[in-house]
Every structure is written in structure tokens, then in C-alpha cells.
Amino acid sequence: MDNKILFKPGHTACAGCAQSLAARLVIEAAGSNTIIANNTGCLEVFSTKFPDSAWNVPWIHSLFENCAAVASGIEAALIYLGKKDATNVIAQAGDGGTADIGLQALSGMLERGHDILYVCYDNEAYMNTGVQRSGLTPFYTNTTTSPISARFPGNLRPKKPMPEIANAHGIPYVATASAGFPQDIQRKVKKALSIKGPKYMQIHVPCPLGWRHESGQTLAVAKLAVETGLYPLIEYENGKLSGARKFAQLKPVEEYLKAQGRFKHLLGDPESIKQIQAIADNNILKYNLKAEAQKSD
């Protein structure tokens, strides 16, 4: 690993921001021979306010939705210059910049087969503009554009299945990760970068401001999402599910929900919690998240 600090402190992220933590883990795992294209969003705003930049690798921001295409151009230029083999290219964005406005450019990048790692930092809403719902906002979340009322229990749609959408492009590597599992993030980044072609990683990054939990609870909340089965940590290699983080005992979703203000309205409502538990149960079954009980001697 490089000794240079590649993502420097002093940026303006909120206390307890998991995106800043994950972004540092990603670039540290990737190393200094990396060029980053970054969509508009929290990460871009808090890390590169002129005249400062937290980045100690070449980094470019163009627009909200085009980092996958900008990265494609960077990769093409590196091939032309004969420098591609020595250089990693990472395109990174938030969940809105990935699953909503940036999906077309991302799909193009994946389909064309560029040697790029795309990283989606999923904090499950448009946090930079004030917690509006995105395509990756979970079922029944209270956001400023999916507010709760007597008639609505928050966001009415489940998360868009981005890892499956990426996987459907026939790319060699897809993974989910979580700020609650830092070594797992770095292992997956290194694995992704060892594979030629387009790679997609989606990292769950709690946002204390938007999720309404104490800033000291970031990692605990991130872990709970995984330990309940709501955010399974999975890997696809060449289209096939090749890994899933398993647990001997999965926790009930209520433990995750009650830790956050964005789900507070559900706590006295067993029916809604049951529906969210069903999402977790489905994940547990689909990805086989339950570890086999150890045989006793």
C-alpha cells in the first residue's frame, strides 16, 4: 500500500459521514496509480471546494450524471497513450447519480466493456440537496419528497435492484459492501481492480443527517443493515453469485429500523414492519445468508 495519504483530512463532510470513510477506504485500496471521475453529489462538494481538494490522486468532476462516460474517455485516452495497464480508472457517484440520472451513462460504460471500476456510494437518498428520495431509497422511508402523512407511510417503492441490473450486463464482477465492514470493502476493491473489464460496486454508507441517527452510531447502523439481511453483502463473478456474507443468527429488522429517525413512524405499526421483514427474509433466502449451524462433537 502507498504511504502517501490519498484522501486527505480537512474536507467538509458531516460528522459521522460514512461516504467519506468509504471513499478513503476505496482509494487507499486502489492506490496512487488511480484516476477518479466523480459525479456531482455530497462527496464532490465536501472534498473539492476551491481552492482546496482532499484528493491526492488525479480527480475530475464534470456533471451529475456523466462520470461513467467521462471515465470511459479517460480509459480510452490511457489506451491511446499506452498507459492503461499501469493505471486504474474509478468512476464514483452517489445513489441518485447512479440509479437515477446516471443510469444511462453507467449502462453504456458497462455494455462497452471499459476497464473501469464503478463505485456507487449508497446513502439511499439525495442527501446533498436535502434528503429527497432516489431510486435506491428503501421501502417506507421518510424523506422530504416521500413524506409520511395519514395517507402515506413514506417511500412507496422498494430499492431498485442495481447490483442485478449491473450483473445483467454480463460484466465480470459485481459486489455490494458496507461501511460497517471496512476490510471487506478493501478486499473487494482490490479484487475488482485485479479483473479486467467493467466492475460495479455498491457500498452502503449511512448518513446521520438524512437517516437521523447519532453521528457516533454510523458503523453500528451500517452493521445492522447487513446483520438483518436488508443489505446483503454479495459478490457476482461472471454473472454467478460467488459470495455472500453469512450470519449464524440474523437480527430482526426492527433493530435496524428503530435506530433511525427516518423509520420512526413505523415503530408502532407491526404490519409495516412485517412487510420490511419480508424484504429481509427474501434476501436471506435468495442469497443464502444464514450460516449452517456448526456440528457439535
Next chain:
Amino acid sequence: MKEFLEGSRAIAEVVKLCKPGVISAYPITPQTHIVEELASMVANGELSAQFVNVESEHSAASVVLGAQATGVRTFTATSSQGLFYMMEVLFNIAGMRLPLVLTCANRAISAPINIWNDQQDSISLRDSGWIQLYAENIQESADLHLIAYRLSEDKSIMLPTMVCMDGFILTHGMEAVDMPKQEEVDKFLPPYKPLYKLDTAEPLSMGLLADPDYYMETRFAIQETFKSLLKAIPQVNAEFKGIFGRDYGDGLVEEYCTKDAQKVIVAMGSVCGTIKEVVDAQRAKGKKVGLLKVISYRPFPYARVYDILKDVPRVAVLDKAVSLGAYAPLAVEVKAAFSGKQKAPRVVSSFVAGLGGRDITLESIKEIFLKLTQKEASLEFIDLKPELLTEEYGQ
């Protein structure tokens, strides 16, 4: 040596001579022939470039943005809706001071959908920070690409250039073109050496957030660069003549029989060829008429326009675009050239013609000269069909 070439083929040939490292484009009529030709040059090894087939014009512009930022000369081309879909990327490219070159095969804008020529697409991008050069014929279209790369990549300029050529009329027309030789091009256009680039050896951040303490100066700096272009364009045009033996006025405008003219039409693009023919015919009959061809719409050469037209009694401005709800886009600039000045034409009339591909004929131009009377036309459409404006069609 002159070759008889389709306009698009000539552009592809001249772009090849400029040796771009990355080309990206998305299909749209009437631009497609240009990138088809380039794709086949890359495929058969004539051109050593990466050709990136993208899923939209937005990504085409983003790909060349990323490649140019990595230190490689790039090329893209588009038209009409494609140019509009690129719009936010194009503003971004100019703001990031990336010296790209783009061919705009000028075409009308929807609705109604119309694939034929006018200049509404590029004209609508006039505030984007791109240098805009308009070509009269295929030779000039090709030559303007060389001039465009040279201007854009000048360390004191570092702004992108849009070469505008009328769709179909120039892209699909055939003409005998004097194709430059590679050694001449190499002499005129040295290899691209970026001022700054994405390089792991020297990490830098590009595209930062500028708050109210910093933003305005970035706009001011571009405006100042455009001022300096009013000198740089004639210089580059003169150098071009030194190597290739031809030039286009002073590079900003071209005068045609303006010296003693009583009536002058100001116009841009291929219609200037038609106007020259009418001027020749009327001059033969002793009528003192002329043409002022505007090549550089951005920067707009106000001082040159003033000097050339200040003593001309009657001026007509011919636009192939509109600014709905206001005066026509070229007419506004020509009139502004005389604002607060001592001299001015007695009449500056504004005419709009050729929208959505309607032919501008010799008769249309004659009509404009006829309508250039004592009475100023504030905005008159030429060759309108009154029968289509009746209530019957309205229903």
C-alpha cells in the same frame, strides 16, 4: 491536389490529418457520414485512434471531455437535438478550458421534427463559451477544422471550438476540395501538449466547486480570452495562408464587394455562396451591392463589422435562426455594433429565411435586396407561404 469529395468525407479526411487520439459520437442526421468515415478509417488502420461508440450525445461529449482532460486530442460531431442533448456538457467543457473541436452539421430543432438545415442548433449555444466558426463551402469547412484545433489549443486561448457547417448543403454536397498534405498540417498544427492533465505522476483535481467568492472570475477570464481571440483569429488565419496559400478574409469576416456598396447583406454559412452569385449578377448591371460574411459568430467581431458597414447606407441581415420573442440572433449583433457610435447605416433591416431546410434561392436573395428600402424591416420572414397561415390550416 484537388479531389472531388462529399463534404462529410472532406471533414473526416481533415480530422484524420489532425491525428485525434479519441473520437466519440452518436448517430444523428446529417452528421453521421463524418463519423462513419472516421470509424472506417480507425477500423482499417488508417487512423490510430480510439473510437468510442456511445449510448447518447451526452456521453459522446462526456467521453471526449474525459479523454481531452487526460491529455489527448479529441473529436466529436453532432447536429440539432444531439447538440442540445450535449448542452450541459458543452458549457462544462468550456468552463474547464478544454480545447476540444466539434463539428456541428447545422440542422433545425424540433418541434415539429425536421432533419433539414438551418442554424438554430448552434446559434442557441452561443452563450456556451465555445468559439463558433461558420463555413460557406466544403473547402472552408475543412480548413476551419485546422484553424479550430490551432486556435483552441493555443496556450493563451484554451477554449473549445465548434465548426458549423450547414447540414446536407455542405455535409452531403460534393465539391472539388484542395486537401491539405500531412506535412503541411504537421507544420501548422503541432502535436497536442496539454497545459494540465489527469496524470498519476502529478495528481491534480479538475472541476472543483467554486463558491460566490470565486465563480465570477472564471466567467470574466473566458470573456477576456474571447477579446484576445479577435486578434488571435486573424493571426492564425494569416499563418494558415502562409502554409496553405488561401485564407478567409481576416478569419473573422470576409468582405465581398463592400467597398463602395450602397446595399450590403450580412450573413453566415453556405447562403453566402448564393449571395455572392446575386452580387456578381447585380454588379454586372451596375448595382452597388455587396456581402459581409461573418465567419466568427463567437467571438463576435463588432469593431470589424462597424468599420466595414459604417458608411454603407442600407444593410440587410439574413438569419437562418430565430430568437423567438426577440430580434433575430445575427441582426441583434450587427445592430449592437453601431450602438453609441458616431456613424451607422441609415437602415439595418432584418430578414429570416431558410428555416427547416426551405431553399434560399437566388430569387430569395434578390427579394431581400429589393426589400432593402428606406423603410427598415425589424424582422421579416422571406419565402413564407401565406396559404399555410390561413385558419383552414390552423384547424
